[in-house]
Amino acid sequence: MFPQHVFPDTAEIDGQGRLVIGGCSALDLAEEYGTPVYVLDEATLRNRCRSYRAEFEQRCPGAQVLYASKAYINPALAQIFNEEGLGLDVVSGGELAVAIAAQFPLEKVYFHGNNKTSDELAYAVDQGIGRIVVDSFHELDLLNRIAGEAGKVQDILIRVSPGIDPHTHAYTTTGIIDSKFGFSIQTGQAAEAIRQALALSRNGGNLTLKGLHFHLGSPIFELEPYQAAATDLVLRFAAGFREEGLDLQEFSPGGGFAIAYTRDQEPPAIGEYAETIVATLKATCGELGLAIPTLLIEPGRSIVGPAGVALYRIGAIKDIPGVRKYVSVDGGMGDNIRPALYQASYEVVSAGKVNSSTSGNGTYAEEKVTIAGKYCESGDVLASDIMLPTPEPGDIIAIPAAGAYCPSMASNYNLNPRPPMVLVKDGKSRLIRRRESYADMMLCDV
Numbered sequence: 001m002f003p004q005h006v007f008p009d010t011a012e013i014d015g016q017g018r019l020v021i022g023g024c025s026a027l028d029l030a031e032e033y034g035t036p037v038y039v040l041d042e043a044t045l046r047n048r049c050r051s052y053r054a055e056f057e058q059r060c061p062g063a064q065v066l067y068a069s070k071a072y073i074n075p076a077l078a079q080i081f082n083e084e085g086l087g088l089d090v091v092s093g094g095e096l097a098v099a100i101a102a103q104f105p106l107e108k109v110y111f112h113g114n115n116k117t118s119d120e121l122a123y124a125v126d127q128g129i130g131r132i133v134v135d136s137f138h139e140l141d142l143l144n145r146i147a148g149e150a151g152k153v154q155d156i157l158i159r160v161s162p163g164i165d166p167h168t169h170a171y172t173t174t175g176i177i178d179s180k181f182g183f184s185i186q187t188g189q190a191a192e193a194i195r196q197a198l199a200l201s202r203n204g205g206n207l208t209l210k211g212l213h214f215h216l217g218s219p220i221f222e223l224e225p226y227q228a229a230a231t232d233l234v235l236r237f238a239a240g241f242r243e244e245g246l247d248l249q250e251f252s253p254g255g256g257f258a259i260a261y262t263r264d265q266e267p268p269a270i271g272e273y274a275e276t277i278v279a280t281l282k283a284t285c286g287e288l289g290l291a292i293p294t295l296l297i298e299p300g301r302s303i304v305g306p307a308g309v310a311l312y313r314i315g316a317i318k319d320i321p322g323v324r325k326y327v328s329v330d331g332g333m334g335d336n337i338r339p340a341l342y343q344a345s346y347e348v349v350s351a352g353k354v355n356s357s358t359s360g361n362g363t364y365a366e367e368k369v370t371i372a373g374k375y376c377e378s379g380d381v382l383a384s385d386i387m388l389p390t391p392e393p394g395d396i397i398a399i400p401a402a403g404a405y406c407p408s409m410a411s412n413y414n415l416n417p418r419p420p421m422v423l424v425k426d427g428k429s430r431l432i433r434r435r436e437s438y439a440d441m442m443l444c445d446v
């Protein structure tokens with residue numbers, strides 16, 4: 001059965017059992033743009049942006065949705081997010097440069113990161129970035145100096161670490177006490193950071209503390225970590241600094257909202273995350289007598305992830321009798337490091353032979369295979385022991401839920417060019433990033 005809910009909103013199967021995305025045949029896209037290729041469905045992207053805005057704004061007027069660029073950004077996408085009224089979360093000078101290239105309104109850009117360099121901070125301050133989310137004492141001093149040299153007063157948030165385990169992969173957990181991100185509430189370092197920031201907001205300093213931020217990790221399939229544990233805990237902590245002059249104008253519980261990667265996964269709906277966060281925010285602020293701050297949320301994966309489908313072409317097929325059947329494709333860990341890095345699981349369908357009750361073609365006989373990449377690493381496996389209609393060299397396979405943290409974490413390992421990105425909508429496709437060439441990969445070599 002076709003796992004519709006892990007594919008983009010517009011995905012369908014035509015009468016010949018072929019996958020169609022955004023009105024475009026996956027086989028035709030593979031032919032036109034070559035493989036591997038990442039296809040992004042514009043309708044899904046925009047639907048997710050609109051759902052986030054609607055679900056949070058209707059419950060909490062003035063709430064702002066900041067797209068977490070690290071999930072994937074380029075100028076064309078930044079323009080779409082701007083059209084949809086989102087802000088941006090950036091974590092490097094490079095991501096900020098994309099926002100600038102796309103003429104994104106910089107007052108809606110928030111700069112994160114545990115070790116922003118002085119060059120990056122100076123660049124952000126000079127360009128007039130909206131907020132810098134300060135993550136260390138070193139950064140507090142450095143930024144105060146840089147803003148002073150630029151003759152500016154920079155708005156900041158402080159990132160706190162609430163000491164909450166959101167039950168996700170150890171490599172993607174950020175809000176626990178043993179984390180390189182943020183100032184820990186438990187150790188007293190968050191309190192000290194707030195006091196220093198307040199002092200720099202007053203005594204001739206060059207910073208203005210606007211509020212607090214935290215981010216627990218990603219993907220978070222539970223609602224509870226956002227609720228009592230985090231939103232409630234951080235708000236109570238913030239209320240303790242009212243007397244010392246903390247005016248909590250902005251409050252961000254970060255991102256981390258989950259998506260379905262495999263057919264058995266059912267993450268909470270966007271409305272459920274919104275209800276949990278906003279209800280807790282309102283109840284806790286009411287109880288503490290705090291004015292409700294502007295709520296900021298930072299979804300990345302859950303906006304771009306479900307919009308993306310990776311297409312690969314099958315090459316070598318190696319059957320090791322009694323052991324495993326390896327089906328190798330023309331991409332792999334260079335364009336999707338997530339299985340190797342996080343043991344992430346994906347669905348795989350054969351784009352020209354989709355087993356679906358709506359295909360009208362009955363079913364294709366399946367066999368158990370392992371999808372391997374073309375990289376010189378044994379760990380370069382995209383999906384292990386999955387069922388696939390009998391594969392043949394030349395077949396196109398599609399991996400859904402691939403829009404987030406695949407192209408953005410892609411590398412040139414083994415000097416394979418990174419794949420192109422294609423936006424599809426209403427039966428038309430548009431290249432928004434071309435495939436790298438061999439010359440591109442030698443561009444910086446001197």
Ligand SMILES: Cc1ncc(COP(=O)(O)O)c(C=O)c1O
Nearest residue numbers: 068215218255256298299300301
């Ligand atoms: C500070 C911050 N905000 C937002 C995000 C976005 O997370 P996700 O893409 O899971 O929504 C991240 C990444 O985990 C992050 O570190």
Ligand SMILES: N[C@@H](CCCC[NH3+])C(=O)O
Nearest residue numbers: 070172218219338404405
């Ligand atoms: N890159 C990770 C998530 C980390 C998000 C950044 N803090 C992933 O692929 O799931």
